Amino acid sequence: MTSVLDTSVSDPAAGIGTLTDPAASALRDLLPVIAASASDRDRDRTLPRAEVDALSEAGLLAVTVPVEYGGRGLGIGSAVELTAALATVDPSLAQIPQSHFVFLDALRRGGSSELAAEVFGRVLGGERLANAQTERGGATVLDDATVLVDHSDGLRLTGRKYYCTGSVLADWLAVRAGGPTGRVLVYVQATTPGVTIDDDWDAVGQRTTASGTVAFDEVVVDPHRIVDFDALFARPSTYGARAQILHAAIDVGIAVGASTVGAEFAHHARPWFEADVERGVDDPLLISAAGELELTVRGARALLDVAVAAIESAEAAGEPADLVAEASLATAAAKVAGGRAARRAGEVLFDLGGTRAAAAPSNLSRYWRDARTHSLHDPERWKLTHLGRWALTRTPPPIHGNI
Numbered sequence: 001m002t003s004v005l006d007t008s009v010s011d012p013a014a015g016i017g018t019l020t021d022p023a024a025s026a027l028r029d030l031l032p033v034i035a036a037s038a039s040d041r042d043r044d045r046t047l048p049r050a051e052v053d054a055l056s057e058a059g060l061l062a063v064t065v066p067v068e069y070g071g072r073g074l075g076i077g078s079a080v081e082l083t084a085a086l087a088t089v090d091p092s093l094a095q096i097p098q099s100h101f102v103f104l105d106a107l108r109r110g111g112s113s114e115l116a117a118e119v120f121g122r123v124l125g126g127e128r129l130a131n132a133q134t135e136r137g138g139a140t141v142l143d144d145a146t147v148l149v150d151h152s153d154g155l156r157l158t159g160r161k162y163y164c165t166g167s168v169l170a171d172w173l174a175v176r177a178g179g180p181t182g183r184v185l186v187y188v189q190a191t192t193p194g195v196t197i198d199d200d201w202d203a204v205g206q207r208t209t210a211s212g213t214v215a216f217d218e219v220v221v222d223p224h225r226i227v228d229f230d231a232l233f234a235r236p237s238t239y240g241a242r243a244q245i246l247h248a249a250i251d252v253g254i255a256v257g258a259s260t261v262g263a264e265f266a267h268h269a270r271p272w273f274e275a276d277v278e279r280g281v282d283d284p285l286l287i288s289a290a291g292e293l294e295l296t297v298r299g300a301r302a303l304l305d306v307a308v309a310a311i312e313s314a315e316a317a318g319e320p321a322d323l324v325a326e327a328s329l330a331t332a333a334a335k336v337a338g339g340r341a342a343r344r345a346g347e348v349l350f351d352l353g354g355t356r357a358a359a360a361p362s363n364l365s366r367y368w369r370d371a372r373t374h375s376l377h378d379p380e381r382w383k384l385t386h387l388g389r390w391a392l393t394r395t396p397p398p399i400h401g402n403i
Helices: 023-044 049-057 076-089 091-110 113-124 239-266 284-316 321-353 365-374 380-393
Strands: 129-132 147-151 154-164 172-179 182-189 195-198 212-221 226-228
Touching: 023 049, 023 076, 023 091, 023 365, 049 091, 076 091, 076 239, 076 284, 091 113, 091 129, 091 172, 091 182, 091 226, 091 239, 091 365, 154 172, 172 212, 182 212, 239 284, 239 321, 239 365, 284 321, 321 365, 321 380
Parallel strands: 129 172, 147 172
Antiparallel strands: 129 154, 147 154, 154 212, 172 182, 182 226, 195 212
16 A cells, blocks of 8 residues: 655655646645745734635645545545645645645535535635634533524524634634534535634644634524534444544644654764764664664654545445444554654654754744644544553543544
8 A cells, every 4th residue: 555645845746646637747746835924924913814815726636525515525535635746845734735635525424416516516615614613611621602593583692612723814713612402513505694703723833723612692593504403413323433533634644744844854963073974863872872763763653644544444344344444443543652752752853953953933843833833633542542542441432532
Protein backbone atom coordinates (compact mmCIF):
# COMPACT_ATOMS: atom_id res chain seq x y z
CA MET A 1 0.00 0.00 0.00
CA THR A 2 1.29 3.46 -0.91
CA SER A 3 1.58 5.72 2.12
CA VAL A 4 -1.02 8.44 2.29
CA LEU A 5 1.72 10.81 3.36
CA ASP A 6 5.25 10.84 1.99
CA THR A 7 6.04 14.53 1.88
CA SER A 8 8.60 17.07 2.95
CA VAL A 9 8.48 20.78 3.54
CA SER A 10 11.01 21.35 0.74
CA ASP A 11 8.73 19.39 -1.60
CA PRO A 12 5.40 19.20 0.21
CA ALA A 13 3.65 17.62 -2.76
CA ALA A 14 5.98 14.65 -3.12
CA GLY A 15 4.26 11.31 -2.75
CA ILE A 16 0.66 12.41 -3.43
CA GLY A 17 -0.76 9.12 -4.63
CA THR A 18 -4.41 8.38 -3.86
CA LEU A 19 -5.68 11.75 -5.04
CA THR A 20 -6.15 11.33 -8.77
CA ASP A 21 -5.58 13.97 -11.39
CA PRO A 22 -6.62 16.74 -11.64
CA ALA A 23 -6.97 16.90 -7.85
CA ALA A 24 -3.40 15.75 -7.24
CA SER A 25 -2.06 18.28 -9.71
CA ALA A 26 -4.03 21.08 -8.08
CA LEU A 27 -2.75 20.14 -4.63
CA ARG A 28 0.85 20.03 -5.86
CA ASP A 29 0.47 23.54 -7.20
CA LEU A 30 -1.17 24.95 -4.07
CA LEU A 31 1.00 23.48 -1.31
CA PRO A 32 4.13 25.60 -1.93
CA VAL A 33 2.00 28.74 -2.08
CA ILE A 34 0.27 27.86 1.21
CA ALA A 35 3.61 27.02 2.82
CA ALA A 36 5.14 30.35 1.86
CA SER A 37 2.65 32.39 3.90
CA ALA A 38 1.75 29.96 6.71
CA SER A 39 4.18 31.31 9.31
CA ASP A 40 3.17 34.93 8.73
CA ARG A 41 -0.51 34.05 8.98
CA ASP A 42 0.09 32.26 12.26
CA ARG A 43 2.15 35.13 13.66
CA ASP A 44 -0.39 37.80 12.67
CA ARG A 45 -3.47 35.60 13.14
CA THR A 46 -4.56 36.23 9.57
CA LEU A 47 -7.30 33.85 8.50
CA PRO A 48 -6.53 31.82 5.34
CA ARG A 49 -9.38 33.20 3.25
CA ALA A 50 -7.53 33.17 -0.06
CA GLU A 51 -6.03 29.74 0.63
CA VAL A 52 -9.36 28.13 1.53
CA ASP A 53 -10.97 29.75 -1.50
CA ALA A 54 -8.20 28.28 -3.65
CA LEU A 55 -8.87 24.79 -2.28
CA SER A 56 -12.57 25.19 -3.07
CA GLU A 57 -11.98 26.58 -6.53
CA ALA A 58 -9.65 23.68 -7.34
CA GLY A 59 -12.38 21.21 -6.38
CA LEU A 60 -10.30 19.70 -3.59
CA LEU A 61 -13.06 20.12 -0.99
CA ALA A 62 -15.52 18.32 -3.23
CA VAL A 63 -13.52 15.12 -3.81
CA THR A 64 -15.78 13.01 -1.56
CA VAL A 65 -19.09 14.15 -3.09
CA PRO A 66 -20.84 10.93 -4.19
CA VAL A 67 -20.92 10.05 -7.87
CA GLU A 68 -24.72 9.94 -7.87
CA TYR A 69 -24.74 13.63 -7.01
CA GLY A 70 -22.22 14.60 -9.67
CA GLY A 71 -19.04 14.20 -7.64
CA ARG A 72 -16.00 11.98 -7.95
CA GLY A 73 -16.86 9.86 -4.93
CA LEU A 74 -13.27 9.47 -3.72
CA GLY A 75 -12.83 7.58 -0.45
CA ILE A 76 -11.51 8.42 2.98
CA GLY A 77 -7.92 7.81 1.84
CA SER A 78 -8.10 10.83 -0.42
CA ALA A 79 -9.53 13.07 2.32
CA VAL A 80 -6.82 11.85 4.71
CA GLU A 81 -4.10 12.47 2.16
CA LEU A 82 -5.30 15.98 1.43
CA THR A 83 -5.60 16.81 5.13
CA ALA A 84 -2.19 15.40 6.06
CA ALA A 85 -0.44 17.13 3.17
CA LEU A 86 -1.97 20.48 4.15
CA ALA A 87 -0.96 19.93 7.78
CA THR A 88 2.72 19.54 6.86
CA VAL A 89 2.73 23.18 5.79
CA ASP A 90 -0.21 24.74 7.69
CA PRO A 91 -1.92 22.72 10.45
CA SER A 92 -4.54 25.42 11.07
CA LEU A 93 -5.65 25.39 7.46
CA ALA A 94 -5.71 21.58 7.49
CA GLN A 95 -8.25 21.52 10.31
CA ILE A 96 -10.81 23.53 8.36
CA PRO A 97 -11.65 20.72 5.85
CA GLN A 98 -12.00 18.19 8.70
CA SER A 99 -15.52 19.13 9.74
CA HIS A 100 -16.40 19.87 6.11
CA PHE A 101 -15.66 16.26 5.12
CA VAL A 102 -17.29 14.85 8.27
CA PHE A 103 -20.61 16.56 7.70
CA LEU A 104 -20.63 15.70 4.03
CA ASP A 105 -20.36 12.10 5.27
CA ALA A 106 -23.24 12.63 7.71
CA LEU A 107 -25.29 14.02 4.84
CA ARG A 108 -24.43 11.04 2.65
CA ARG A 109 -25.52 8.66 5.38
CA GLY A 110 -28.61 10.34 6.78
CA GLY A 111 -29.77 13.23 4.64
CA SER A 112 -32.84 13.28 2.47
CA SER A 113 -32.32 13.17 -1.28
CA GLU A 114 -33.52 16.77 -1.46
CA LEU A 115 -31.01 18.01 1.11
CA ALA A 116 -28.21 15.91 -0.35
CA ALA A 117 -28.83 17.26 -3.84
CA GLU A 118 -28.88 20.82 -2.51
CA VAL A 119 -25.74 20.71 -0.36
CA PHE A 120 -23.65 18.44 -2.57
CA GLY A 121 -24.51 20.65 -5.51
CA ARG A 122 -23.42 23.74 -3.61
CA VAL A 123 -20.16 22.07 -2.56
CA LEU A 124 -19.43 21.14 -6.16
CA GLY A 125 -19.87 24.84 -6.86
CA GLY A 126 -17.25 25.74 -4.26
CA GLU A 127 -19.24 26.21 -1.05
CA ARG A 128 -18.04 24.89 2.34
CA LEU A 129 -19.43 23.39 5.54
CA ALA A 130 -18.34 23.98 9.12
CA ASN A 131 -19.35 22.41 12.40
CA ALA A 132 -21.45 23.99 15.14
CA GLN A 133 -21.55 21.25 17.78
CA THR A 134 -19.82 21.97 21.08
CA GLU A 135 -21.21 24.14 23.87
CA ARG A 136 -19.65 25.39 27.10
CA GLY A 137 -22.50 25.10 29.57
CA GLY A 138 -23.22 21.38 29.67
CA ALA A 139 -21.71 18.74 31.92
CA THR A 140 -19.93 17.18 28.91
CA VAL A 141 -19.33 18.02 25.26
CA LEU A 142 -22.38 15.93 24.34
CA ASP A 143 -24.84 18.13 26.25
CA ASP A 144 -26.71 20.64 24.11
CA ALA A 145 -28.80 23.60 25.20
CA THR A 146 -29.32 24.55 21.55
CA VAL A 147 -32.82 23.52 20.53
CA LEU A 148 -34.91 23.15 17.42
CA VAL A 149 -38.49 23.96 18.39
CA ASP A 150 -41.59 23.36 16.29
CA HIS A 151 -43.68 26.52 16.67
CA SER A 152 -47.06 27.09 15.09
CA ASP A 153 -45.40 29.01 12.27
CA GLY A 154 -42.56 26.53 11.69
CA LEU A 155 -39.24 25.29 13.04
CA ARG A 156 -36.94 27.68 14.89
CA LEU A 157 -33.33 27.10 15.98
CA THR A 158 -31.96 28.86 19.08
CA GLY A 159 -28.67 28.43 20.94
CA ARG A 160 -24.97 29.19 21.06
CA LYS A 161 -22.02 27.07 19.91
CA TYR A 162 -18.29 27.37 20.52
CA TYR A 163 -15.08 26.09 18.86
CA CYS A 164 -16.88 26.02 15.50
CA THR A 165 -13.90 25.20 13.28
CA GLY A 166 -14.08 26.87 9.89
CA SER A 167 -17.29 28.74 10.64
CA VAL A 168 -15.92 32.21 9.88
CA LEU A 169 -15.13 31.09 6.32
CA ALA A 170 -18.09 28.73 5.81
CA ASP A 171 -21.18 28.90 3.64
CA TRP A 172 -23.06 26.23 5.63
CA LEU A 173 -23.16 25.23 9.28
CA ALA A 174 -24.00 21.74 10.53
CA VAL A 175 -25.62 22.46 13.89
CA ARG A 176 -26.21 19.81 16.55
CA ALA A 177 -29.35 20.50 18.52
CA GLY A 178 -32.07 18.92 20.58
CA GLY A 179 -35.09 18.40 18.37
CA PRO A 180 -38.70 17.49 19.06
CA THR A 181 -37.88 13.76 19.00
CA GLY A 182 -34.13 13.60 19.68
CA ARG A 183 -30.81 15.05 18.60
CA VAL A 184 -30.57 16.39 15.09
CA LEU A 185 -28.11 18.02 12.73
CA VAL A 186 -29.51 21.13 11.13
CA TYR A 187 -27.87 22.30 7.92
CA VAL A 188 -28.10 26.09 8.01
CA GLN A 189 -26.75 28.59 5.52
CA ALA A 190 -24.34 30.92 7.28
CA THR A 191 -26.09 34.01 5.93
CA THR A 192 -29.52 33.02 7.27
CA PRO A 193 -31.14 35.79 9.34
CA GLY A 194 -30.58 35.16 13.04
CA VAL A 195 -27.15 33.54 12.56
CA THR A 196 -24.21 35.45 14.08
CA ILE A 197 -20.61 34.26 13.66
CA ASP A 198 -17.93 35.88 15.82
CA ASP A 199 -14.26 35.58 14.88
CA ASP A 200 -13.20 35.19 18.52
CA TRP A 201 -10.99 32.06 18.60
CA ASP A 202 -7.79 32.90 20.48
CA ALA A 203 -5.47 30.05 21.48
CA VAL A 204 -1.75 29.37 21.73
CA GLY A 205 -1.90 27.16 18.64
CA GLN A 206 -4.14 26.41 15.66
CA ARG A 207 -4.63 30.15 15.64
CA THR A 208 -6.14 30.50 12.16
CA THR A 209 -8.73 27.70 12.05
CA ALA A 210 -11.55 30.26 11.70
CA SER A 211 -13.18 28.68 14.77
CA GLY A 212 -15.69 31.30 15.74
CA THR A 213 -18.53 31.35 18.25
CA VAL A 214 -21.87 30.96 16.50
CA ALA A 215 -25.22 32.14 17.88
CA PHE A 216 -28.67 31.22 16.57
CA ASP A 217 -31.58 33.48 17.42
CA GLU A 218 -34.92 32.02 16.35
CA VAL A 219 -33.43 30.94 13.02
CA VAL A 220 -36.04 29.67 10.58
CA VAL A 221 -35.29 26.09 9.53
CA ASP A 222 -36.65 24.30 6.50
CA PRO A 223 -37.77 20.78 7.53
CA HIS A 224 -35.84 19.14 4.68
CA ARG A 225 -32.54 20.49 6.09
CA ILE A 226 -32.61 18.23 9.14
CA VAL A 227 -30.64 14.99 9.64
CA ASP A 228 -31.36 12.56 12.48
CA PHE A 229 -28.10 12.76 14.46
CA ASP A 230 -28.88 9.86 16.80
CA ALA A 231 -29.58 7.60 13.82
CA LEU A 232 -25.92 7.95 12.81
CA PHE A 233 -25.07 5.84 15.89
CA ALA A 234 -27.94 3.39 15.82
CA ARG A 235 -25.72 0.70 14.33
CA PRO A 236 -21.97 0.18 13.88
CA SER A 237 -20.52 2.29 11.08
CA THR A 238 -17.29 3.98 10.10
CA TYR A 239 -18.77 7.46 10.62
CA GLY A 240 -16.80 8.04 13.82
CA ALA A 241 -13.59 6.50 12.51
CA ARG A 242 -13.78 8.71 9.42
CA ALA A 243 -14.11 11.80 11.61
CA GLN A 244 -11.28 10.79 13.91
CA ILE A 245 -8.82 9.71 11.24
CA LEU A 246 -8.87 13.20 9.78
CA HIS A 247 -7.72 14.49 13.16
CA ALA A 248 -5.00 11.83 13.16
CA ALA A 249 -3.97 13.01 9.69
CA ILE A 250 -3.53 16.56 10.99
CA ASP A 251 -1.26 15.33 13.80
CA VAL A 252 0.81 13.16 11.47
CA GLY A 253 1.13 16.05 9.05
CA ILE A 254 2.41 18.29 11.85
CA ALA A 255 4.94 15.62 12.81
CA VAL A 256 6.23 15.31 9.26
CA GLY A 257 6.41 19.07 8.78
CA ALA A 258 8.18 19.71 12.08
CA SER A 259 10.69 16.90 11.66
CA THR A 260 11.53 18.07 8.15
CA VAL A 261 12.07 21.65 9.26
CA GLY A 262 14.23 20.41 12.12
CA ALA A 263 16.40 18.44 9.71
CA GLU A 264 16.78 21.47 7.46
CA PHE A 265 17.86 23.66 10.37
CA ALA A 266 20.32 20.99 11.51
CA HIS A 267 22.33 21.57 8.34
CA HIS A 268 22.98 25.12 9.50
CA ALA A 269 23.64 24.31 13.16
CA ARG A 270 27.16 24.36 14.59
CA PRO A 271 28.42 21.11 16.09
CA TRP A 272 29.09 20.92 19.82
CA PHE A 273 32.84 21.18 20.33
CA GLU A 274 33.08 17.84 22.14
CA ALA A 275 31.75 16.00 19.09
CA ASP A 276 35.01 16.72 17.24
CA VAL A 277 33.23 17.00 13.88
CA GLU A 278 32.94 19.83 11.37
CA ARG A 279 29.17 19.78 10.82
CA GLY A 280 26.25 19.65 13.20
CA VAL A 281 24.65 16.84 11.19
CA ASP A 282 27.69 14.67 11.93
CA ASP A 283 27.34 15.01 15.72
CA PRO A 284 26.64 11.42 16.86
CA LEU A 285 24.29 12.52 19.65
CA LEU A 286 22.32 14.71 17.23
CA ILE A 287 22.16 11.80 14.79
CA SER A 288 20.75 9.63 17.56
CA ALA A 289 18.09 12.22 18.41
CA ALA A 290 17.14 12.48 14.74
CA GLY A 291 16.94 8.70 14.50
CA GLU A 292 14.61 8.46 17.48
CA LEU A 293 12.36 11.14 15.98
CA GLU A 294 12.39 9.45 12.57
CA LEU A 295 11.28 6.22 14.25
CA THR A 296 8.43 8.00 16.01
CA VAL A 297 7.22 9.77 12.89
CA ARG A 298 7.49 6.67 10.70
CA GLY A 299 5.45 4.72 13.25
CA ALA A 300 2.70 7.34 13.25
CA ARG A 301 2.63 7.45 9.46
CA ALA A 302 2.40 3.67 9.26
CA LEU A 303 -0.46 3.52 11.75
CA LEU A 304 -2.31 6.17 9.74
CA ASP A 305 -1.99 3.95 6.65
CA VAL A 306 -3.23 0.94 8.63
CA ALA A 307 -6.26 2.87 9.84
CA VAL A 308 -7.16 4.02 6.33
CA ALA A 309 -6.98 0.42 5.13
CA ALA A 310 -9.15 -0.77 8.04
CA ILE A 311 -11.84 1.80 7.30
CA GLU A 312 -11.80 0.96 3.60
CA SER A 313 -12.04 -2.76 4.37
CA ALA A 314 -15.01 -2.25 6.70
CA GLU A 315 -16.83 -0.15 4.13
CA ALA A 316 -16.13 -2.55 1.29
CA ALA A 317 -17.66 -5.36 3.38
CA GLY A 318 -20.81 -3.39 4.21
CA GLU A 319 -19.68 -2.20 7.65
CA PRO A 320 -20.05 -5.38 9.73
CA ALA A 321 -19.63 -4.85 13.46
CA ASP A 322 -16.30 -6.67 13.76
CA LEU A 323 -14.62 -4.75 10.94
CA VAL A 324 -16.06 -1.46 12.15
CA ALA A 325 -14.61 -2.17 15.59
CA GLU A 326 -11.20 -2.85 14.06
CA ALA A 327 -11.42 0.36 12.02
CA SER A 328 -12.20 2.33 15.17
CA LEU A 329 -9.36 0.72 17.12
CA ALA A 330 -6.89 1.24 14.29
CA THR A 331 -7.95 4.87 14.07
CA ALA A 332 -7.57 5.30 17.83
CA ALA A 333 -4.03 3.94 17.61
CA ALA A 334 -3.24 6.30 14.74
CA LYS A 335 -4.64 9.29 16.63
CA VAL A 336 -2.59 8.60 19.77
CA ALA A 337 0.59 7.91 17.81
CA GLY A 338 0.04 10.97 15.64
CA GLY A 339 -0.44 13.26 18.61
CA ARG A 340 2.67 11.93 20.33
CA ALA A 341 4.72 12.26 17.15
CA ALA A 342 3.51 15.81 16.51
CA ARG A 343 4.32 17.01 20.01
CA ARG A 344 7.68 15.26 20.00
CA ALA A 345 8.66 16.60 16.61
CA GLY A 346 7.66 20.11 17.63
CA GLU A 347 10.04 19.82 20.59
CA VAL A 348 12.97 17.98 19.01
CA LEU A 349 13.24 20.33 16.05
CA PHE A 350 14.83 22.84 18.44
CA ASP A 351 17.44 20.28 19.50
CA LEU A 352 18.20 19.64 15.83
CA GLY A 353 18.37 23.30 14.86
CA GLY A 354 20.16 24.65 17.89
CA THR A 355 19.80 28.09 19.44
CA ARG A 356 19.12 29.83 16.14
CA ALA A 357 15.96 27.73 15.76
CA ALA A 358 14.54 29.61 18.76
CA ALA A 359 14.87 32.99 17.05
CA ALA A 360 11.47 34.67 17.03
CA PRO A 361 11.44 35.49 13.28
CA SER A 362 11.62 31.79 12.39
CA ASN A 363 8.39 31.16 14.34
CA LEU A 364 9.23 27.46 14.65
CA SER A 365 7.27 27.32 17.89
CA ARG A 366 4.11 27.13 15.80
CA TYR A 367 4.63 23.43 15.17
CA TRP A 368 4.65 22.57 18.87
CA ARG A 369 1.89 25.09 19.63
CA ASP A 370 -0.29 23.62 16.90
CA ALA A 371 0.47 20.06 18.00
CA ARG A 372 -0.25 20.78 21.65
CA THR A 373 -3.50 22.59 20.87
CA HIS A 374 -4.84 20.18 18.28
CA SER A 375 -3.98 17.00 20.18
CA LEU A 376 -6.34 18.12 22.96
CA HIS A 377 -9.18 17.30 20.58
CA ASP A 378 -10.76 14.04 21.81
CA PRO A 379 -8.44 13.04 24.68
CA GLU A 380 -5.86 10.39 23.93
CA ARG A 381 -6.36 8.79 27.36
CA TRP A 382 -9.75 7.51 26.23
CA LYS A 383 -8.32 6.15 22.99
CA LEU A 384 -5.86 4.18 25.11
CA THR A 385 -8.66 3.03 27.39
CA HIS A 386 -10.59 1.51 24.50
CA LEU A 387 -7.44 -0.05 23.08
CA GLY A 388 -6.64 -1.52 26.49
CA ARG A 389 -10.11 -2.94 26.98
CA TRP A 390 -9.87 -4.57 23.58
CA ALA A 391 -6.43 -5.99 24.34
CA LEU A 392 -7.48 -7.53 27.65
CA THR A 393 -11.13 -8.51 27.25
CA ARG A 394 -11.89 -8.04 23.54
CA THR A 395 -14.45 -5.36 24.46
CA PRO A 396 -15.47 -3.57 21.26
CA PRO A 397 -15.18 0.23 21.28
CA PRO A 398 -18.39 2.23 21.78
CA ILE A 399 -20.45 3.73 18.96
CA HIS A 400 -20.53 7.44 19.68
CA GLY A 401 -18.58 9.08 16.88
CA ASN A 402 -15.44 9.89 18.86
CA ILE A 403 -13.43 6.77 18.13
